[in-house]
Amino acid sequence: MATDRDIRYSHAVLPARVLEDSEAEREMGPVTRKIKQAESALQQRVDFEALVSRIASTFVTLHSEHVNWGISEALRLIGEFVGADHAHVFRLYDKTRLVDHTHHWSSNNVPSRLCSIQGRVMDEVFPWAAHRLRRLDGIAIYSVSELDMEAAVDQAVLRRAGVKSVIFLPMAIGGELVGFLGFDSMNQEIRWTQDAIALLNIMGTLIADALRRKESEDALRKEVSFTSGLLNGSGTIFIVLDAAGRIVRFNPAAEDVTGYTFANIYGQTPWATFVPGEDGLLLERAVHRLVNGAPPMQREGSLVTKRGQRRVISWSKTALLDTDGAVEYVVLSGLDVTETKRLEAEVLNIAEREQSRLGHDLHDGLGQHLTGIEFMAQVLQQTLERAERPEARDAEEITTLIRQAISQTRDLARGLSPVVLQSKGLAVALEDLAASVAKRHGIQCTCEVAPGCEVKRTDVAIHLYRIAQEAINNALKHGKAKTILVSLKPDGQALELRVDDDGRGLVDSAAASKGMGLRVMAYRAGIIGGSLELVQPSGRGVRIVCRVG
Numbered sequence: 001m002a003t004d005r006d007i008r009y010s011h012a013v014l015p016a017r018v019l020e021d022s023e024a025e026r027e028m029g030p031v032t033r034k035i036k037q038a039e040s041a042l043q044q045r046v047d048f049e050a051l052v053s054r055i056a057s058t059f060v061t062l063h064s065e066h067v068n069w070g071i072s073e074a075l076r077l078i079g080e081f082v083g084a085d086h087a088h089v090f091r092l093y094d095k096t097r098l099v100d101h102t103h104h105w106s107s108n109n110v111p112s113r114l115c116s117i118q119g120r121v122m123d124e125v126f127p128w129a130a131h132r133l134r135r136l137d138g139i140a141i142y143s144v145s146e147l148d149m150e151a152a153v154d155q156a157v158l159r160r161a162g163v164k165s166v167i168f169l170p171m172a173i174g175g176e177l178v179g180f181l182g183f184d185s186m187n188q189e190i191r192w193t194q195d196a197i198a199l200l201n202i203m204g205t206l207i208a209d210a211l212r213r214k215e216s217e218d219a220l221r222k223e224v225s226f227t228s229g230l231l232n233g234s235g236t237i238f239i240v241l242d243a244a245g246r247i248v249r250f251n252p253a254a255e256d257v258t259g260y261t262f263a264n265i266y267g268q269t270p271w272a273t274f275v276p277g278e279d280g281l282l283l284e285r286a287v288h289r290l291v292n293g294a295p296p297m298q299r300e301g302s303l304v305t306k307r308g309q310r311r312v313i314s315w316s317k318t319a320l321l322d323t324d325g326a327v328e329y330v331v332l333s334g335l336d337v338t339e340t341k342r343l344e345a346e347v348l349n350i351a352e353r354e355q356s357r358l359g360h361d362l363h364d365g366l367g368q369h370l371t372g373i374e375f376m377a378q379v380l381q382q383t384l385e386r387a388e389r390p391e392a393r394d395a396e397e398i399t400t401l402i403r404q405a406i407s408q409t410r411d412l413a414r415g416l417s418p419v420v421l422q423s424k425g426l427a428v429a430l431e432d433l434a435a436s437v438a439k440r441h442g443i444q445c446t447c448e449v450a451p452g453c454e455v456k457r458t459d460v461a462i463h464l465y466r467i468a469q470e471a472i473n474n475a476l477k478h479g480k481a482k483t484i485l486v487s488l489k490p491d492g493q494a495l496e497l498r499v500d501d502d503g504r505g506l507v508d509s510a511a512a513s514k515g516m517g518l519r520v521m522a523y524r525a526g527i528i529g530g531s532l533e534l535v536q537p538s539g540r541g542v543r544i545v546c547r548v549g
Helices: 023-027 030-061 064-082 127-134 149-160 194-233 252-258 277-291 338-386 391-416 419-424 426-441 458-477 509-513 516-527
Strands: 008-010 086-093 098-106 137-141 165-173 176-185 237-242 247-250 297-304 310-321 327-336 444-449 483-491 494-501 530-535 543-548
Touching (some): 030 194, 064 086, 064 098, 064 176, 086 194, 176 194, 277 297, 277 310, 277 327, 338 516, 426 458, 426 483, 516 530
Antiparallel strands (some): 086 098, 165 176, 237 327, 483 494
């Protein structure tokens, strides 16, 4: 394939018209005349080279916003120098199938009919020239009227435009045709020299490069504008970190939430500034894993604003690669879900209070009522026994059934409202829960509480109790477990609640992890600032681990 430097010229498409010598030249001797003509041609070439060099220097420093002006000015300078009436730039697209007229200069400020060529099929407008231009051949037509029949379509188009002579020069980038230049004469036929055509080729390359640079910069500017609009206009927090975790971009939403300005936060790490404690450590580890090739990840965490307020953020983390495939940036995008979490927690607390009320009603209302019926049934049974009536056995059975109903009612009340949780604390409540499960279901359910595991916050104790309760229910219902161990122990500065079972495990871990029970447990853990982890040890069983800082 021909390269930019290999462009050939069909400058002898038609014989050059012999121009008549001036009277002064005729009076000269033949040798003198040839010397003068050579000197004139040399001077013209020098001037032309100087002009092309000046235009090239201008294009090098020209900002993309002024490229169109630069092209129009170059067309004017070159057109005037070579004596053309019009100069044109035609762009090709759709794999050189379609052609658009994009730039024009006229010596008399009168538009050419060639300017109307927009979105036309190249092979329908200039089929003869198109074939040669795609071969990167330049074309110099000295006389349009003398074109052969094979160029009849091109001839008709040029005649309608009033063109008598024209040069077409390919614009190529990397050996691929991207457009062509046109210089035409409408008043007379002109014989352009081979040197002039060769120099005009340089203009084709310069203009092609300028247009490519403009399009690239325009596309980049458009992409930057879109990205900036997305980052700055969105309510989503966007924080861009370099590979070392330093902040290099901080959008207005991030400024609003954190209270820090980009100028104050630039170059710092989130975990050293506004993501403290365990959340900061987890974020730092996540960024490190992303830099080392980990896939995108999501997690809820908290940040502390400049005023000391704690906000809950739903983070998404992903890595951006450079051209070599290495991680160049890490993007943190987040939504402030503090208010949502507060409302959800309030709904959950309302449900918890309603559940507690039902538990108290069962215990103090139905439970007491059944206890009274049990007492009356016992009296009836004793009366019938003293009278040696056979109905005494039926009364005894009724008493037994009522006693069982009382026991079930108390179990329900305990599950709905663990009174012992408020009176004696989480540790005793978990031990009572394990004992109740073992008795009711006939399995081995035990509880181990390490010393010093006192939970002072009532809401934390309630949610941990509910997580343990849900984990036990899952182990019984789905795992068919026969042995369950509930443990509560310190884990550094945090508290760890663990529920292990020997059930059949999870057949589909992905589906199970999206189950309502696990989602509720994870939500409860998030409300109290903890995390929930589901583990399947080797063999049978499931382990639920909740850690609260």
